[in-house]
Amino acid sequence: MNISGIFESLKFSSNHPLFYNSVLFFALFTLFYAVYMLAFNKVKLRNLLLLLFSLYFYFKVSGLFVIILLLISTSDYFIGLWIFYTKSNALKKILLTLSLLIDLGYLAYYKYFDFVLQTFGIENSHIYPFISNILVPIGISYFVFKTLTYIFDIYRERMDEPEHNYINYVLYVSFFPNILAGPISKARDLLPQIKNKLVITEEHIGRGFFLILTGAFKKVFVADYLANNLVDRVFDTPTLYTGFENLMATYSATIQIYFDFSGYTDIVIGIAFLLGFTIQPNFNKPFLAQNVTEFWRRWHITLSQWMNEYLFYQFSFSLRRFRMFGVIVAVLLTFFISGVWHGANWTFILWGCSHGLAIAYDVITKGTRVSIAKVIPAPIYRFISIFITLNFLSLSIILFRSSDITKAMQMYETIFMNFDLGIARDWFAAYTYPFAMVLFAYVLHYLPQQWNNSLTNIYIKMHWTLKAIIAFVAILLIYQAFNTDTQPFIYLEF
């Protein structure tokens, strides 16, 4: 064993951030858990331990940006208290604005400053040498939204009282299972759990491990395999592939992104279960949605709830006198912001706008669609709706997944201008395994939820040694996909 390597690995390295599926995380979590279980019933000690581990986890991921995390948490901790105890509405508003300025200021600076300068053709290294090469603190969009949720809820008196304990509040913001990519827990959901004694049941244990294993399976076995063997290469250089290959990559990317994100979320929720916490799920079979509005009730649920509660309702309330037009503008504004939130890139902005337009279409055509639904048999109508929605989502995923607008446009152009079904046979022959994986993933997604629940319940009821054995077999299986050789880069129609 390389002892110096152990110490080296405990330091931050930008090239080697800590991942949930790494051996190092597994080892660190075991050590942490050994202490955590001893402190579990002493709330203050438990929270202190959790906070220290969370901060260290974030340090391992993002280095000294942990200071930004602490600064944002600290400022909102005090602003939250101040908002709650001040009687003056004007001062409440000023404090809310101050909090927004601080939080969104950090977000804007770290995530969007470079993008804005580039958009206007300004080279920051020449004009502002001291701010060139800005790195983005990982997860800043998530923890800023978490802390904003708290401030909004205090301001709108949706919480009975603010959090008085500084450690508890910083733990809420930095809670390691969901700091990197959500789910975005609301303060009114997570803070009560932090403040109180937790109870762990057999269901927590079974569900926790089961979610971690299924999450790893989704993320590593399916999503990473598809990314490495099919999706990434086409999205990297779309012009090297034909329209048919681009289209196949698009459908694959749709399911790959879902398995990647929902797999990650399952792992996170599973880890939280093992710690005694319950985090809201983020996905509910999104490709069963019959329209884009429904899709957003099934996809990244915590984000869409956040957008709904804190943006859409505010916009639509302000624009209520414009009736339908006001609603549409509110939708478009909300999804424009959603696009911007997803990333500092025109691709995300266009992606957000495309979804905004699709929802506006849903709003406008609702009556017509209801009329059509009455004359078409329900299963057929449902199938057609799901099919159309899935295709819209797949085509819009090109914007989401492409690294820049040029590549996205190249993909669209290739799909719509260079589509040749003649190569389909060769493609299926060359990409048999990745294609089988795509099919498998879609089938898995469309399986009834009840099947998953039944499996979970069986696992919950198993003896703990059997749970460990099944986890062992599952990890071995997942590792096979992790370790497999990459599909050679084959370009059809040579």
Place this chain on the structure above:
Amino acid sequence: MSGKLFKIFLIILLLEAFLIAYSFFSPKINLPFLNDKDIEIKFIELDDLMDFSYNKVNLVADSLIAGYLKKDSVQQKDSTKIKNILKNREIVAGILENKSESDTAKKAVKPKTDVKLPFEEPTNNLIALINQEHNGKCALDAFFNALTHHKDTSILRIAHYGDSQLEGDRVTSYIRRRFQEKFGGSGIGFVPCTDITSHVNLRRYESSNWKRYTVFKNKYKNGNYGVSGTVFRFTNNNYKQNPWLKFDMYKFVSYQSISILYGNALTECIVNTYNLNKEKICSDTLPITKSFTIQKLKVPSSQRSVKFEFIADNSPDFYGFLIEGENGVQVDNYAIRGHSGTGLMDIDSDYLAKQIKLLNTRLIIFQFGANVVPYITSNNKCKQLEEKYYELFMKFKAAAPNASILVVGAGDMATYIHGKFQSYPFLPKIRDAQKNAALRAGCAFWDLFEVMGGMNSIIAWTNKGLTAKDGHLYDKGRRIIAKELFDDLMDEYNTYLLKQQQLISDAEGNQ
């Protein structure tokens, strides 16, 4: 302490114990249900499991990229200034140390010299270009000689062969731009009739009755391929419309003439040319011929959009178009997707020689390798590869006795090994095989693998957005590679010029 938490802890410990045990025993376990030898349940080896140290990052690649990017931005901003400075520079006498094969085969530091050089000064310390010397002549001397004496009176051609890395004139267009800035010339050189990829200099449209044959796939009935390794023919029996091709050239393309390359014309073929407004602007007749012919069309140079309509009972064998000026340097892009290069052996040797002579090709660049890398997994295969490339280079040497040949080795490419993207393990050996073949055949060799930074440099290139993980260059990466190749050629050209000047001085001294 909660009993449930202890149970969780026990599950974790038991799971870890299983995994460590499997990691320790797995190479020795022979499970009865795994009779098929292809099935192997792998897991992280114990040493790797216990090794928490970070993988070594390729810092050489990082620093090289930083240097390239800096040069790239300087070059972009100050190209006019640099051009003017270079114009005014005089060729001065001086002697650069001759490089022997051994000291250039690996990374080495160029000897510092105070002499002013005729073109750009050496820009980094990496010597990637091996221009070996045989009997007092270097591999690139034939090209440099032509570059010095013939570029003003005729078009001097460079043939750039490659695979998807170059297709659609990618990489080549940057090399061409550099050459034409320094030595004159205009146009975009060879343009195939049809292609499966878009072209960086023009938008191409075609009627649906064109067939493309290549030395790689969909092979032609005989070896009379064009020099590019392709043949294009139309079939007009079942179509109401005459076959046509249309090129909409981008604004930055300037040219004086368009020529068509063809052969095997059993009947005359009329080529009507139309402009953007669908007005006929000229008509040419391609004479009957069996052999390779370059027919200059009467297309005025101002036309951005040209549509060619072909009228003939039988399609001649078309090889492509030449869109270019009257003199200077032209770099022709001969790229075939998925190709390893060895298919070029199928071109009839005499036919190839005739084309190279007529086209006045004085430098042949082979840039292959990416399509063989995933399949070369043993020393034996490396040896076979070396022999195949040696045969190819010798064939072209025989076909083009007045041209130099430069072989560009395979660049770094990544594959997924043990859950991480890493270089293909055999890449250095593949590069060595290409290098050995090139040097044995008396060709020059440019080591793209070392230019990128060696093993695992692809990760750094990918992280900087310069390449895809499979080694395909993005636009910025292409520009860097083209510039490095051109700069290295110019370094060698400087050396050549200085050596020539020294020879003249010596001769004058002797008199």
